[in-house]
Amino acid sequence: MTKPVVENAFWQPEAERMPRVELAALQLTRLRAMVARLTANVPFYRDACARAGVTGDNIRSLDDLRRLPFTTKADLRDNYPLGFMAVSRREAVRYHGSSGTTGKPTFVAYTRRDLETWADLCARFLVATGVRPEHTAQVSFGYGLFTGGFGLHYALERIGVGVIPVSSGNSDRQLTILQDMAPEVLISTPSYALKLMEGIQARGIPRGSLGLRFAHFGGEPWTEDMRARIEAGLGILCFNNYGLSEVLGPGVSGECPWRNGMHIAEDHFIVEAINPETLEPAPEGEPGELVFTALTKEAFPLLRYRTRDIATLTRVPCPCGRTLARMGRITGRTDDMLIIRGVNVFPSQIEEALLRVEGTAPHYLIEIARPGALDEATVHVEIRPETFSDSMSEMQALRDRIGRAIQAVTGLGMHIELVGPQTLERFEGKAKRVLDRRKA
Ligand SMILES: [Zn+2]
Structure with missing residues (x-):
């Protein structure tokens, strides 16, 4: 896809278009401060960084990132529930969680400033792909421990969009709201949008007669075939975004009007793609396991978190003007998770x-x-x-x-x-x- 499908717009243009030299300098400053803070406040990082001989002060360049320890889901479980929290409970204002192998969720925490950042990062991809204050949005993500519902909710409100927090399930009610409240924006998983589409067709609602114009999908892997099918079936534009609770929630990356990958919020995270066997960097443009290092998070920042998600990265400039690296669709998982x-x-x-x-x-x-x-x-x-x-x-x-x-x-x-x-x-x-x- 080489042509923009909506007008190009920015939520935080200075950050999104920052020259890469400046971006690298900002990342280095933030990384040094983060390592200094984590080695002081989180026992896991104090010990792991001591073993690796890394301190905030002896990080000289971004290449030193590779000296830092990895963090895995197993580390989160071993330090259940909040061993990675870097602030006191007094400063935390929200907790989310995700399912794990043991049936217990792994928890993550947010300060007030973390929630502000989160809303801004989701607003970046929403505004980039056509969402405007005059719009109304139906949020069909679950509101709960899962980060989807709340993550998008506050971003939409921040933009000025009227939010209908219908949450997940009850498709009949969802269809009635789509008809009667005529939202322009749908927030859901792609498979749920397919289900709604079948319901719309079953009700005999003519294509294009709803107010719906945009759908923003996350929460599960999907394909270009599904995009084409939903866009043709509903007469709307569908966009992809990516995130996971351990890193932030939705808003880690999202598409621009060119839809040639998802721009990563590199001013807040350093991204790597590694070979999951050798742990060496994957060559640019080749698939690797995505690894994220938090640069600004206060409550629950992780260093080199191994997502087990496989995707490709590119830093080739995008026609939209964003200088931020892009990731392709998630093409697989490094383990057997379904x-x-x-x-x-x-x-x-x-x-x-x-x-x-x-x-x-x-x-x-x-x-x-x-x-x-x-x-x-x-x-x-x-x-x-x-x-x-x-x-x-x-x-x-x-x-x-x-x-x-x-x-x-x-x-x-x-x-x-x-x-x-x-x-x-x-x-x-x-x-x-x-x-x-x-x-x-
Ligand atoms: Zn772009």
């Missing part, structure tokens, strides 16, 4: 749930498909010979127990299929637990 309806799910969580239900064997297969707009997950579970029964009601009760256990751990409803003893394939070594038909 994203089902925008929720992170690990196969080990299913295992954990099954362990809680008597009568099941530790053999299972997760099958994921997208028959309509939304992901559907079916878990095939082997039952023990002694549990096997001809009683339909007993088998139904067992399925219900498994379903509830999985929902309790993952937060998602899944279909449960019981299969007889010894019917699922056995594996030598690492078992294949996932059959993802969405990729077909």
Whole structure:
């Protein structure tokens, strides 16, 4: 895509168009201050930086970033819930969380200034892609521990947009609001927009008769095919943004009118793409695991956080005038995490749930498909010979127990299929637990 699809506009033009030499100087100053603060306030970084021989003072150039320790999701779990907090609880004004393998969320924290920065960074990509104060926005992201709803909400208000905080779910009500309140802007996951699109078509609402003009998608990986399908089906423009709670939430990066990648807020984060095996930098333009270092966050700044998201980076100048590096779509994950309806799910969580239900064997297969707009997950579970029964009601009760256990751990409803003893394939070594038909 080489032509702008909306008028180019800026929210913080000085930061977004800063010459790269100035940007590098700003990053270095901020990095030195951040390392000095973290080694003083966070035991994990005090110890890890001491082992690496790094102090704020002996960072001479941005190349010294590579001497800093990495931070992983496992480190967050080991320091659960707030071991990485760099301020006192008195200064924190918000907590968010994301799901983890153990069923406990990992928490992140924000000061008042962190929330201001967050709103500005989301406002950057919203304004860049056509959102204006006269607009109304329907936010169909969940409002809760997940960062999506609140993250976009305050950015929209800051721009002056009228926000309808409908949150996720209840598609009938969502469709009625789209018709009656006529918002120009939809904030949702792309798969939820597809579901709404099917509802609009099922209601016989003619294409283009709604007020809707823009949709901003995040929260899950999607494709250019999906963009084309939703844009054609609804007669709107769709834009991509990226973020994760450990780094900020939405607003880490977002598209400009040229839609040739997402500009990263490099004045607030240093981004790297690394080879996840060797931990060496991936060559520019080649896929690598994204790693972010916080430069300005107060409450919960992480150094070199390994996102496990795979994407390419480029610093080739963009026609929009933003000097900030761009990242491509997320093309994969470095581990086996599944994203089902925008929720992170690990196969080990299913295992954990099954362990809680008597009568099941530790053999299972997760099958994921997208028959309509939304992901559907079916878990095939082997039952023990002694549990096997001809009683339909007993088998139904067992399925219900498994379903509830999985929902309790993952937060998602899944279909449960019981299969007889010894019917699922056995594996030598690492078992294949996932059959993802969405990729077909
Ligand atoms: Zn651009």
